[in-house]
Amino acid sequence: GIRPCDARAFQLVDVNFNTPQFQDPWWVKRRESTLLVGLACNEPCSTCFCTTAGTGPFDPTGLDVLLVDLGQGYLVRTCNDRGQKLLAGVKGEAVPGGAVDQAGALQKQAEKSLPTQFQVNELAGKSMMELFNAPFWDEIQFACINCGTCTFLCPTCWCFDVQDEVHEGRGDRIRIWDSCMYPLFTFHGSGHNPRTQKLQRVRQRFMHKLKYYVDKYGNGVACVGCGRCVQACPVNIDIRRVGSMMTASCVCPM
Numbered sequence: 061g062i063r064p065c066d067a068r069a070f071q072l073v074d075v076n077f078n079t080p081q082f083q084d085p086w087w088v089k090r091r092e093s094t095l096l097v098g099l100a101c102n103e104p105c106s107t108c109f110c111t112t113a114g115t116g117p118f119d120p121t122g123l124d125v126l127l128v129d130l131g132q133g134y135l136v137r138t139c140n141d142r143g144q145k146l147l148a149g150v151k152g153e154a155v156p157g158g159a160v161d162q163a164g165a166l167q168k169q170a171e172k173s174l175p176t177q178f179q180v181n182e183l184a185g186k187s188m189m190e191l192f193n194a195p196f197w198d199e200i201q202f203a204c205i206n207c208g209t210c211t212f213l214c215p216t217c218w219c220f221d222v223q224d225e226v227h228e229g230r231g232d233r234i235r236i237w238d239s240c241m242y243p244l245f246t247f248h249g250s251g252h253n254p255r256t257q258k259l260q261r262v263r264q265r266f267m268h269k270l271k272y273y274v275d276k277y278g279n280g281v282a283c284v285g286c287g288r289c290v291q292a293c294p295v296n297i298d299i300r301r302v303g304s305m306m307t308a309s310c311v312c313p314m
Contacts, residue, residue, distance in 0.1 A: 061099035065108075065284040067122035068115040069215035070096070072284070075277050076218050095146055098123040102166050104174055107287030109300055112177045114280040117170040118163075128163045135163050178303035180281055183274045186306065191271055192263070196305045201262040203295035208239035210289035210297075211265065216282050219245065240264050266302050 070091070077087035101108070101117035110116055120126045124143035128135040136152065138144045211217045221238040224231060238245055241262075246255045255261050273282035283299065290298050 061097040061125075061127050062123075063101055063286070064098050064117060064119040064121070064123065064126070065110045065113075065115055065286045066215050067096050067098055068110075068113075068119065068284045069286075071122045072216045072279075072282055073218050075279070095124045095142060096122065097125045097146075098127065100126060100128045100163075100167070101170055102129055104170055105287055105291070107290040108174060108285060109177045109287060110285035111171060111174045112180060112300075112303075113283050113285035114180065115284055116167075117174070118167040128166065130159060130162055130166075135159050177285075177300040178307045180274075180303075182307045183270055183281065183303075184278070186271065188271060188275065191306055192267065194306075197259055197263045200266070200297065200302060200305075201259040204241075204258060204262050204297060205295060206241045206243075206258055206261065207294065208241045209292050209294065210299075211239040211241055212237070213288040213292055215284060215286060215288075216269075221245075240268070266299065266306070269299070270303055270306055 073087075074091070077084040078091065098120070101110075104110070104117050108117075110119075115121065118126070118128070120137065120139040123139045125146060126137045126139055128137070133153075135155065136147065138147055211219070217239070219238045219240050220235050222233060222235055224233050226232075240246075243253065243256065243261070245261075247253045255264060269282045274280070281303075290300065
């Protein structure tokens with residue numbers, strides 16, 4: 061199954077592609093036809109910080125079914141009506157005595173291993189322009205090689221490009237995944253590019269995740285704390301450290 065943090069990611073992306081004002085038909089159709097079965101994280105990785113981001117290793121939010129590995133078997137929990145319908149015809153054993161308590165103990169142990177990395181609730185009160193002009197961006201961007209690994213691994217990155225392609229004499233307009241870390245992402249047809257510098261692109265990524273999204277939607281950060289970007293970054297840029305720097309920065313009158 062997917063991890064609880066990935067289920068949370070679907071909900072965060074929903075606010076961009078399925079809103080009262082606009083519904084992306086392709087996203088909505090696939091979301092409605094998809095059931096999410098999750099597997100709780102008994103042993104979160106050292107790079108995980110899902111509890112900081114507002115979810116957790118056993119969080120059932122957004123899932124239809126949650127599995128908990130008890131070693132000798134799985135404890136199966138239905139999270140909604142869709143999950144109940146999915147398991148209606150599945151034969152399983154009755155929950156053995158002590159299984160629920162064992163799952164609870166595993167949850168407490170997993171959550172205990174995830175200390176708070178930075179205070180998410182403090183980001184909303186920070187001055188956007190002060191964070192935008194903060195001096196620490198130069199330090200953060202110095203090592204970045206703009207490879208885009210972080211954006212392609214992130215479950216909440218939704219940037220895309222639209223291209224027209226010709227196949228056997230027929231034109232197709234397709235949507236492809238793109239990355240804000242690439243110089244061409246913001247290249248205008250006029251020839252103008254508002255983000256020619258690496259610092260601008262690095263700042264955009266973190267400001268979107270930890271500030272712009274916070275101010276626009278008011279439902280937390282655009283990050284689920286999966287830690288994939290921390291694990292895969294070839295130059296060891298750590299979003300947890302960036303979040304700490306953003307929340308620690310002084311907010312003074314402009």
